Amino acid sequence: MTTNSYFSPQRFLNYLKFDLKINAKTYLFFAIGLLVVLFFADYFSISQTNSTIGYTEKQYSPLFFVMFTICSILVMATSFPELRNKKEASHYFLLPASTFEKILVQFLIRIVAFTVVFFLIFWIDFKMTHIIYQAIEWNKPIAIKSFDLFTPFYDLTRTTDLIAVILAMFSVATFLLMGSSIFRKYALFKTILSFGILLGIFFLTMVFYSHVFYPEKVKNFFSIEIQSYKIRPYLYNVQLFVYILISFASLFFLPLTYFKLKEKQV
Amino acid sequence: MIEINNLSFHHKKQKTLFNNLTYKQTSGSITGLLGKNGAGKSTLLKLSAGLLHPKQGSIIINGYTPSNRNPDFLADIFLVSDEPYLPSLTVASYLAIYAPLYKNFDLEKMSKILKEFELEAHQKLDGISHGQQKKFIIAFALSTNCKLLLLDEPTNGLDIPSKSIFRKVLISSVEEDQLVVISTHQVKDIETIIDKIVIIEEGTIVFEKETQLVTEKLQFQKLESISENSNIIYSEKCPGGYNAILPANNDEETEIDIELLFNAICNKTEIKL
Numbered sequence A: 001m002t003t004n005s006y007f008s009p010q011r012f013l014n015y016l017k018f019d020l021k022i023n024a025k026t027y028l029f030f031a032i033g034l035l036v037v038l039f040f041a042d043y044f045s046i047s048q049t050n051s052t053i054g055y056t057e058k059q060y061s062p063l064f065f066v067m068f069t070i071c072s073i074l075v076m077a078t079s080f081p082e083l084r085n086k087k088e089a090s091h092y093f094l095l096p097a098s099t100f101e102k103i104l105v106q107f108l109i110r111i112v113a114f115t116v117v118f119f120l121i122f123w124i125d126f127k128m129t130h131i132i133y134q135a136i137e138w139n140k141p142i143a144i145k146s147f148d149l150f151t152p153f154y155d156l157t158r159t160t161d162l163i164a165v166i167l168a169m170f171s172v173a174t175f176l177l178m179g180s181s182i183f184r185k186y187a188l189f190k191t192i193l194s195f196g197i198l199l200g201i202f203f204l205t206m207v208f209y210s211h212v213f214y215p216e217k218v219k220n221f222f223s224i225e226i227q228s229y230k231i232r233p234y235l236y237n238v239q240l241f242v243y244i245l246i247s248f249a250s251l252f253f254l255p256l257t258y259f260k261l262k263e264k265q266v
Numbered sequence B: 001m002i003e004i005n006n007l008s009f010h011h012k013k014q015k016t017l018f019n020n021l022t023y024k025q026t027s028g029s030i031t032g033l034l035g036k037n038g039a040g041k042s043t044l045l046k047l048s049a050g051l052l053h054p055k056q057g058s059i060i061i062n063g064y065t066p067s068n069r070n071p072d073f074l075a076d077i078f079l080v081s082d083e084p085y086l087p088s089l090t091v092a093s094y095l096a097i098y099a100p101l102y103k104n105f106d107l108e109k110m111s112k113i114l115k116e117f118e119l120e121a122h123q124k125l126d127g128i129s130h131g132q133q134k135k136f137i138i139a140f141a142l143s144t145n146c147k148l149l150l151l152d153e154p155t156n157g158l159d160i161p162s163k164s165i166f167r168k169v170l171i172s173s174v175e176e177d178q179l180v181v182i183s184t185h186q187v188k189d190i191e192t193i194i195d196k197i198v199i200i201e202e203g204t205i206v207f208e209k210e211t212q213l214v215t216e217k218l219q220f221q222k223l224e225s226i227s228e229n230s231n232i233i234y235s236e237k238c239p240g241g242y243n244a245i246l247p248a249n250n251d252e253e254t255e256i257d258i259e260l261l262f263n264a265i266c267n268k269t270e271i272k273l
Helices: A009-022 A024-047 A057-076 A086-093 A099-136 A159-182 A187-213 A237-263 B041-049 B091-101 B107-116 B130-143 B160-173 B211-217 B258-266
Strands: A230-232 B002-009 B018-025 B029-035 B056-061 B077-080 B148-152 B179-184 B196-201 B204-210 B218-223 B234-238 B241-247
Touching: A009 A024, A009 A099, A009 B091, A024 A057, A024 A099, A057 A099, A057 A159, A057 A187, A099 A159, A099 A237, A159 A187, A159 A237, A230 A237, B002 B041, B018 B204, B029 B041, B029 B258, B041 B056, B041 B077, B041 B148, B041 B179, B077 B130, B091 B107, B091 B130, B107 B130, B107 B160, B130 B148, B130 B160, B196 B211, B196 B258, B204 B211, B204 B258, B211 B218, B218 B258, B234 B258, B241 B258
Parallel strands: B029 B179, B029 B196, B077 B148, B148 B179
Antiparallel strands: B002 B018, B002 B056, B196 B204, B218 B241, B234 B241
16 A cells, blocks of 8 residues: 555646535525625624624624634534435545545645635625624714724733643534545534533543542533643633534544545445 | 455345355456346346445455545546436536546547547536436546546437447447456347456356357257257247247357347346356
8 A cells, every 4th residue: 555545746736626616606606695695693792782892802803703603613523415316426435535635635625614704704794794884884883893804812811721722623523524425414503412412421530520529529410620720820720621622523523524435334 | 356255245134135155257358247137247246346345255456445436546446326426517627626636637539539429518517417417427437537437228218320429439448458347137239349348246256257258159040940959958939930049050150239238147048158
């Protein structure tokens, strides 16, 4: 086996071009749809603002994260659309590219490109909505701060927090990608459900260990008791545990996606 | 080119389809894979293409294990399924998007075959009939110049003139280093183009011979009566008499009647060549 069996730059480029050409209309309509949906969300958010306080990061950042989460789930959990029916799946598996290249294309388009496009569209859309709002509702002026592309992340002043948020987003994204490669029917619903189950299992495991290690401290059956202490200034042991968990989750999800796709039969 | 050793396979929750199947086929031929419905023809093609994985045994195609889906293997194999998937594109757009994926794709050959099949570049693939879709994908498959072409029921949905164009195009397009496996139960459609007959029944290869050998050793005749002929291997009643298989007579070679041969084998007639 040579690396060529897994990745060849020329073949990958050919396959990427193929995907972009064959799905050009879908991607274009999605971008337009996103522009419209975000416009209405922004408009609604601005219109609900108290004019005496004005529109600040406190409204802008939560709106960004809510919309980004919803759209990410919709985009990432519907990756590998060809796997949804047998005819298309056969056609997809027989396309001359490696499994790794097929995953990489989905990863680049559904995670990387989507994130970049979302940041840009959200920012541009907000500016547009602001102008349109002021033109329509000229008698109800609202002071709106000037936001830039990365405003939602400015609250995360410590680098460790910023890295943790990015890694958490990355882990969830890879989980959604994995779900879409495993489930043939109702992939979106099943992926969200399995994410919920995973969180539930994690919660119950923590409850179980709380009862095992701190039986005298747990207040009720479902409470979690964790001994928290500072490792360094601004870094608690629990924080470190979460950082490690979210950093390594994607290292598990991505290979699983690869092997699930490789083993799939039609 | 195709090497199947002790292959065992069954679909989920179903009885065994192939048990210890062994089969070898070198390139440079057009092989007819015949069998009744449910005999396992399409499954064997899917196993050869890597869409299904064997439960036991091995399949080696052009030196690759199909289930690994090695990209070099995929670039040299084309499976035309009974109901091909075609996206909502025009013929010209499909070629512009798909052809670059196959390094040996021959655009000139494609346009010649499209002309033979009377297909136009502006036609939308999801707007044409099933038969026309079939013709398009066959044309595309032949133009990829893949070493292995697996055609599953290629003549299904084709009208009579298209079937004869298909035969003509196939014979003129296939090169010495290629292997074409045609799976069909419409045996009449391919009897003039295949040079090897493989018959599958209940997951077992019950007949595997070169057509040349069959025509050398057997005669296919229409007889008015069969009562006075004791040499008959197999016969079937037909309008005006009987279609019969007889041992070859040295001075006379007849055209092969694959349907009759197929029926003979399906009726457990022992044919020694």
